[in-house]
Amino acid sequence: MGPLAKNTAKRTAKGSKPSAARKPQTRSAAAHPPEGEIYRRIHVAIAERRLLPGARLVEDQLGEVFGVSRMRIRSVLHALARDKVVTLQRNRGAIVAYPSVKEAREVFAARRLIEVALAHEVVKAADEDALRQLREHIRKEREGEDSGDRAFELRASHEFHTLLADIVGNSVIMAVLRDLMARSSLITAIYERPDTSGCSHVSHASLIKLIERKDGDGLAKAMLTHLEQLEGDLILYEREEQVTDLKAVFAGR
Amino acid sequence: MGPLAKNTAKRTAKGSKPSAARKPQTRSAAAHPPEGEIYRRIHVAIAERRLLPGARLVEDQLGEVFGVSRMRIRSVLHALARDKVVTLQRNRGAIVAYPSVKEAREVFAARRLIEVALAHEVVKAADEDALRQLREHIRKEREGEDSGDRAFELRASHEFHTLLADIVGNSVIMAVLRDLMARSSLITAIYERPDTSGCSHVSHASLIKLIERKDGDGLAKAMLTHLEQLEGDLILYEREEQVTDLKAVFAGR
DNA sequence: CACGGCAGGATTGTGAACAATCCATGTGAC
DNA sequence: GTCACATGGATTGTTCACAATCCTGCCGTG
Numbered sequence: 169m170g171p172l173a174k175n176t177a178k179r180t181a182k183g184s185k186p187s188a189a190r191k192p193q194t195r196s197a198a199a200h201p202p203e204g205e206i207y208r209r210i211h212v213a214i215a216e217r218r219l220l221p222g223a224r225l226v227e228d229q230l231g232e233v234f235g236v237s238r239m240r241i242r243s244v245l246h247a248l249a250r251d252k253v254v255t256l257q258r259n260r261g262a263i264v265a266y267p268s269v270k271e272a273r274e275v276f277a278a279r280r281l282i283e284v285a286l287a288h289e290v291v292k293a294a295d296e297d298a299l300r301q302l303r304e305h306i307r308k309e310r311e312g313e314d315s316g317d318r319a320f321e322l323r324a325s326h327e328f329h330t331l332l333a334d335i336v337g338n339s340v341i342m343a344v345l346r347d348l349m350a351r352s353s354l355i356t357a358i359y360e361r362p363d364t365s366g367c368s369h370v371s372h373a374s375l376i377k378l379i380e381r382k383d384g385d386g387l388a389k390a391m392l393t394h395l396e397q398l399e400g401d402l403i404l405y406e407r408e409e410q411v412t413d414l415k416a417v418f419a420g421r
Numbered sequence: 422m423g424p425l426a427k428n429t430a431k432r433t434a435k436g437s438k439p440s441a442a443r444k445p446q447t448r449s450a451a452a453h454p455p456e457g458e459i460y461r462r463i464h465v466a467i468a469e470r471r472l473l474p475g476a477r478l479v480e481d482q483l484g485e486v487f488g489v490s491r492m493r494i495r496s497v498l499h500a501l502a503r504d505k506v507v508t509l510q511r512n513r514g515a516i517v518a519y520p521s522v523k524e525a526r527e528v529f530a531a532r533r534l535i536e537v538a539l540a541h542e543v544v545k546a547a548d549e550d551a552l553r554q555l556r557e558h559i560r561k562e563r564e565g566e567d568s569g570d571r572a573f574e575l576r577a578s579h580e581f582h583t584l585l586a587d588i589v590g591n592s593v594i595m596a597v598l599r600d601l602m603a604r605s606s607l608i609t610a611i612y613e614r615p616d617t618s619g620c621s622h623v624s625h626a627s628l629i630k631l632i633e634r635k636d637g638d639g640l641a642k643a644m645l646t647h648l649e650q651l652e653g654d655l656i657l658y659e660r661e662e663q664v665t666d667l668k669a670v671f672a673g674r
Numbered sequence: 675c676a677c678g679g680c681a682g683g684a685t686t687g688t689g690a691a692c693a694a695t696c697c698a699t700g701t702g703a704c
Numbered sequence: 705g706t707c708a709c710a711t712g713g714a715t716t717g718t719t720c721a722c723a724a725t726c727c728t729g730c731c732g733t734g
Binding site: 237238239240258259260 | 687688689690694695696697
């Protein structure tokens with residue numbers, strides 16, 4: 169948990185310290201990042217797995233990192249907690265959320281429900297411009313995959329799903345989906361089978377073909393399969409309570 | 422947006438001032454309500470329309486009402502803002518959210534998407550216990566309708582929809598739906614046609630019949646119709662920008 | 675009479691100091 | 705050596721006071 173966080177911390181701190189002293193050139197963003205900016209950066213860091221589930225988020229440290237007072241950080245952490253991407257433990261601080269198996273199943277069930285239902289809307293709403301966006305997106309995914317930049321690859325892969333909501337043009341659904349994607353990221357970070365290749369761009373490309381063909385039913389079906397595969401790539405066994413019975417473990421010998 | 426809001430605000434403040442001073446009877450909750458309790462109470466007050474869209478939520482006043490410091494209230498207001506049931510205006514305080522027509526349409530579109538898709542899951546998951554709950558609920562709705570207690574009636578009517586999510590047993594979807602229901606409450610409070618009878622228990626009763634019959638497709642269809650009717654009872658016209666062109670208005674004379 | 679500017683009051687935003695809590699380490703008794 | 709217990713350090717929770725901001729009403733000026 170330590171090293172990654174610290175690296176990020178130092179880099180950022182060095183970057184914003186000098187600029188804080190002299191002048192606000194590009195708005196006041198650089199000097200005192202507004203709350204939304206800090207929120208976004210931590211959120212992205214979690215989604216891209218530079219911060220892993222269980223990582224401690226200490227207020228003082230983050231405050232120093234972003235060059236703001238603890239107060240701001242507190243507020244941001246509470247906001248992230250409402251999104252279920254960090255967990256607040258009373259008097260013990262905040263950590264990056266560690267979704268349970270039950271929660272993982274529920275999140276994926278919700279995604280199936282929503283994204284499959286969304287399929288028909290997507291087909292209905294997909295005009296030429298949307299298709300262009302989608303194709304452009306696939307290009308980006310492929311590029312990410314080639315470059316080997318895991319963070320970029322992950323972000324691109326996730327963006328595909330929110331992009332579909334974006335095409336439908338319903339910001340409410342989009343917000344819901346964005347939340348679910350962030351949580352999915354945590355879930356896969358924890359439970360992903362080690363030998364998994366990841367949500368490859370190939371699947372997404374085939375989905376787009378169905379959109380081009382205006383095949384709503386086909387898209388719904390394919391989306392369901394796609395999501396089932398994603399969940400299938402996880403190891404979601406219920407670990408029976410953390411209280412392992414030591415006596416039982418060492419019973420044989 | 423002014424008049425109604427002000428009335429409500431004043432009434433609420435005056436009504437609960439005395440009670441804040443005297444009653445530590447049920448546990449310590451009454452004395453220093455924990456943050457979650459305050460959140461819940463304000464949320465309920467909004468859902469039941471004791472607080473109407475546009476009503477100002479002043480930190481000091483609420484702090485006094487609940488016998489708690491301003492800090493807590495701030496935190497709660499931020500949480501409510503995240504749910505889009507209150508709007509934070511920088512340096513100008515918080516008000517009960519006033520959803521736009523666009524937002525209203527999007528919320529209802531999201532509800533259609535989710536609740537219709539949920540229909541099949543509901544039928545699948547509805548065991549005897551669930552059916553009992555549903556019938557019990559209808560009884561409650563009818564009771565509320567008879568009693569003439571508008572708040573109770575509203576709450577019951579809304580609970581029906583979250584109850585369906587509850588039956589499916591997915592807390593993620595349930596949370597999403599709870600959010601949408603709260604926002605729906607605000608939306609109907611603003612845009613409801615004056616002569617509307619409200620979401621009567623009759624509709625809900627017929628939906629339950631379909632659940633009893635395990636008719637998933639029928640339920641989905643009926644739910645769609647039900648939601649369309651709810652939205653149809655609203656007056657969702659786009660008021661063309663608030664900047665009324667004075668010159669045009671008084672052009673004729 | 676209309677308009678712009680100017681205090682006054684109210685409300686929110688922010689920082690810092692203090693209190694409460696928890697965890698880890700060390701100490702001593704058995 | 706192991707357990708119970710006390711102590712210190714680190715971290716969060718809370719309060720307070722003050723700064724910044726905005727709205728309202730008033731007043732003087734043109």
